[in-house]
Amino acid sequence: MIAYIIRRIFYAFPILLGVNIITFALFFMVNSPDQMAQVQLGIKHITPEAIAHWKTQHGYNKPLFVNAAEDSKGYFTDTIFFDKSVRLFIFDFGKSDQGRSIAQDISERMLPSLAVQIPVFVIGLSVNIVVALMVVMFRASVFELSAMVICVAMFSVSGVFYIIGGQFLFGKLWNLVPISGYLHGINALPFLILPVIVGVISGIGGGTRLYRMIFMNEIHRDYIRTARAKGVSELGVLFKHLLPNAMIPILTGIVVVIPSLFMGSLLMESFFGIPGLGSFTIDGIQAQDFSIVRSMVFLGSVLYIIGLILTDISYTLVDPRVRLS
């Protein structure tokens, strides 16, 4: 397994390099360093000298990909791409175009993202599995049909609707929780209730349908019939026999998501005023801050690759037949 993991890590390098190149190309296809300078300077009288000075200060005064003016060594290394993107491989995120340490911002903003994402993930997963099992238990009934119709309806509704509706009902109409905002430590709890509720409810439709489909594939198996024949209660059949055997496909979807929890939810954090990594990414895009954008894309890619590796490892834990080679 160790060899497998090491091999997967090596495979990640060309993937991440490709991600960097594409991110760089896409970003500078629509933004030029001059335009980034104008947005960052944000002043009325922007002179060409101020733009040139900003570009020099922030390392945008070089060619993008290749430097034809330099010798063979500097041809690739004395470029914006090398300065800004290659350093990411040693996790040197540098500073944002506003001069703030990106690593420090990431470490500060990770916790608020996790404070929302982990409860949404755990509670959402639990609720989806339980509801899916209940639907399977009452399969081929009016209850199942109704539940599926409701799930499709909930899945079809945009997440923004849940956010705005939740803020309106719980925050404005019923005054039960703050409508948005965040405080640190234990004081964060009132601010997390509504985002977590919204996150869980907005995920019920899709999650229940997915897990119901997985459980329905297992419910007709011989071991289920055997368990019933042994006199196990239906709830016991579902939770003690069906659920563990359905874990492999469930794990596929779960474990790969876990590292991405750190990245937060762009929409939720923007609407609820949570100072997490999701809103950090959105703000970087809006401010045309390439340093932030490339850092967050790189970090997201790394976390996704880690998620995939963890998924492969988790297979071996739940299914002894699986070997990594």
Add this chain to the structure above:
Amino acid sequence: MWFRQMVAVGLACSAGAAFALPVLNNPHGPEVAGQKVLYSVFSSRPKHLDPLVTYNLDDSVFIDQIYEPPLEYHYLKRPYQLQPLTLTRMPVVEFLDAQGHVMSRASSRTVYSRYTFEIKPGIMYQPHPAFAKNKKGEAVYQFASAAESKVITSFSDFTETGTKELTADDYIYQIKRMADPTLQMPIWDLVSHYIVGLTELRDDIQTIRAQYPDQWINLNEFLLSGVKQQGKYQFTITLRGVYPQFKYWLAFHFFAPIPMEVDRFYHQPGLAEKNISLDFYPVGTGPYRMTKQNFNEEIVLERNPNYHDDFYPSEGEAGDIENGLLKDAGKKLPFIDKVSFRLETEAIPVWTKFLQGYYDRSGISSDSFDQAVNVTVEGIGLSDDMQHKGVQLSRSLDPATYYLGFNMLDNVVGGFDDKQRKLRQAIAIAYDQQEYISIFSNGRGEVASSPIPPGVFGYQPVGLEKKSIADAKRLLAEAGYPGGRDAKTGKPLVLNLDTTTGGSADAARNTWLMKQFKKIDIELNIRATDYNRFQEKMEKGNAQIYFWGWFADYPDPENFLFLLYGPNGRVGSGGSGVNSSNYNNPQYNVLFDQVKNMEDSPQRLAIIRKMLEIVRRDTPWASAFHPQSFVLSNAWVMNFKPHGISKSNLKYQNIDEALRKTKRREWNQPVLWPLVCLAIVILLVTVPGYRAYQRRMTRKVLQGNSQ
């Protein structure tokens, strides 16, 4: 604390008590008893807090409460008036010849103007580690290398602070900083043109920097010939020529004092890498100091304990007494102990929290306009809901002008020949600016008759009778486009509006615009691009018709008339010019050169009228309007009066803390019946659900059930 509140709510519910429930939706942290806190918002992060570098309204909201330039604007008087802030009196202005002899202003031998400043003694800086001294009188925090400053990881690691008296050399040091090329002062071209010796100082600094690139430079060791210290509290600034608008810049944070100690402190090895710099941690003599700067969440200003004596004004303009703006006349400032700005990027939560009493003031977005305001034949007033809450509405015409402009370099709509002029005049007649204001600004604005807004010398209210569409069509025909077609080729006239891409509101606006041009049979094509492409088009002169705006730097007509001054053309200046129409009329330019340095007088007014007449004839702008700001304040906010120019107004504001607490409690009582209903529904579903489960478990297999 929140848990205790929830328990209290639960107990109150279960006890069926009839008293008010504790509030659960307060988004602010615990408050200190007896401390007056104002709650406000910011929507975009400050870019710079160094007063020399920033030229951004968003940054001014913060730093103008911290820094004190020599002058300030009177809070209440209109038209806007300057008054001394840190000075004992207004600067004395003398006019000098080449030999330094005092002349009269009008003398033809006048070559320089000299401003003499006298600072009030006893003004102290906020507590700051840069001023911390040990028993020997040496600075506590002195790091010879980055290794020594390693113990400092954040600004809060500086535990010792001190203070210092404001002296003349602090202002002089800041003026010298203007010459530092690494700081890129936004109005360098202007100040270097006028302040004697500044360009030479820049050359000296660049020479030394080239020799010692990594070393901190003490600007006190450099000579600035045009700025001299006459005593501990006196200094002079000598300008080339006569520049009456200079007094307005003296009220701008560019001229705030920065002591050498602060510059040296922030340039110590290892601090810049940790973002410990003047750009992040401002230090001034103002009424507030920044005690929290988490740009991702909250910025907090707290009372400067060393703030000098400053008092609420005792006079204002007509109507201020009736509006309760002079109740605190003569009282010591500031009233508010702490101002909390929270980052809010979405409009809905801000509006909702304002209605809940958690933000003390709010603007009015288009979405909430109908909820906040009633527009009737009598005029605009608060809605019943707002009146019931005791909300106050403050309205003011901003010293700003937004306009629809023509690119005068374009070969169809630009140019100065008779036909091109008539084409622009025809469009100007067809374009209904009043309708635009009514539909897209909810009536918040005034049609402009010239670039100069209300409150600025030379302003003219709209008085000219608007011409008819028939006149517009006639002018169009005379321009060579009868019925909207080229008289020679017969092709329809198609013009292009260059704009940025937007949402559904822009789509509605674009449809309306096309209808305006259609009135005179012109096809309007909307060329929407992203902001960067739009800027590029403007810089290269590729736009044909566009929207633009300008907000006053200071209340002088020169600051608006220069929007049409030829040498300020955007294309000709490489994109930095403010004349976005690239309008270049030699006659206008000559009159501008005459009028720009005049004091307000009937003669100046006469020249301005001539200039406006030229502009009316040439019509480089189809139309313009002056926007109006609506600001809502909750009932407990006192002394708020919008000021179009100055942002340093927090010190005048006051709040009735007890009233706010009462209203918040009244408006935010938790509604618990939905939770009770939910519990009942769960109970109602659980019982039959369990029964259905039981039935399913006891169902016989042979009765045709094949699952």
